[in-house]
Amino acid sequence: MSKRFDPTKPTILLNSHHDTVKPGASWTYDPFGAVVESDRLTGLGSNDAGASAVSLLATFLYFEHQETEPPFNLICAITAEEEISGQNGIRRLLPLLPRIDLGIVGEPTQMDLAVAEKGLVVLDCVAHGRTGHAAREEGENALYKALDDVQRLREFRFERVSELLGPVKLTVTQIQAGSQHNVVPDRCTFVADVRTNELYTNPEVVEIVRGLIGADVTPRSTHLNSSRIPLTHPLVQRGLALGRRTFGSVTLSDQSMMPFTTVKIGPGDSARSHTPDEYILLSEIRAGVRGYVELLDGLELMA
Secondary structure: OOOOOOOOOOOEEEEEOOOOOOOOOOOOOOOOOOOOEEEEOOOHHHHHHHHHHHHHHHHHHHHHOOOOOOOEEEEEEEOOOOOOOOOOHHHHHHHHHHOOOOOEOOOOOOOOOOEEEEEEEEEEEEEEOOEEEEOOOEEEEHHHHHHHHHHHHHHHHOOOOOOOOOOOOEEEEEEEEOOOEEEEEOEEEEEEEEEEEHHHHHHHHHHHHHOOOEEEEEEEEOOOOOEOOOOOOOOHHHHHHHOOOOOEOOOHHHHHHHHEEEOOOOOOOOHOOOOOOOEEEEEHHHHHHHHHHHHHHOOOOOO
């Protein structure tokens, strides 16, 4: 937190994460090392999101060391459990912070502005039937019921399509049923991964799916929300003036758990995230620091 924190000024949260996904078997470098070759640093989490984390920390320190106070407060938080949307990361920290007027979420976007981000709802679905012997016309096959439900979900299209994020995307990703070959299953479970746009709330999506299928539908959570910042926001306008591109992001971040205006931006390339031999360019980190400072220097926000 800024040492000159002034509660009458608007407060900006600089946030990125230090946790990573687990390395895959196809790494050719030591994922837990940090190998520098010319301009390239290879290591797990270097792109997602170590580069953003160090760039935001450097930006925070830059403004802390300026003689002239900026017209806003800064809080820098490098948090855990982003990759698992856990309870002990930003979600646990936010209630301890003062009011936040703007969040800058550091993720690899090539320093372009993600002005919208899709949310996520994971649905656990259970189709019920009645057991019977597979050799006779007995029972009520829960697996067949589930397949009918899956087909309905496969064919369904959500009406509201976002200009930035496109349609809500629903994908059935898991299914399980049966105990042995000669018993008609009385229970079939399946999982639906739903990526929501900003035109639907997560609870609304849950109710729509419940109305479509016969299976019981239970969301694992509804707090991973879609987000959007107006293109007229001063930070976005400043970014556009600096030549930054705006886009809608389909990848989830801690932005989804922030109940205030946010934008996602950071050095690196999202295509490198979660891949073998993940890397960042040192020049990208330097450009990231410059980019963050340019966005914030002289930025005027309403408290």
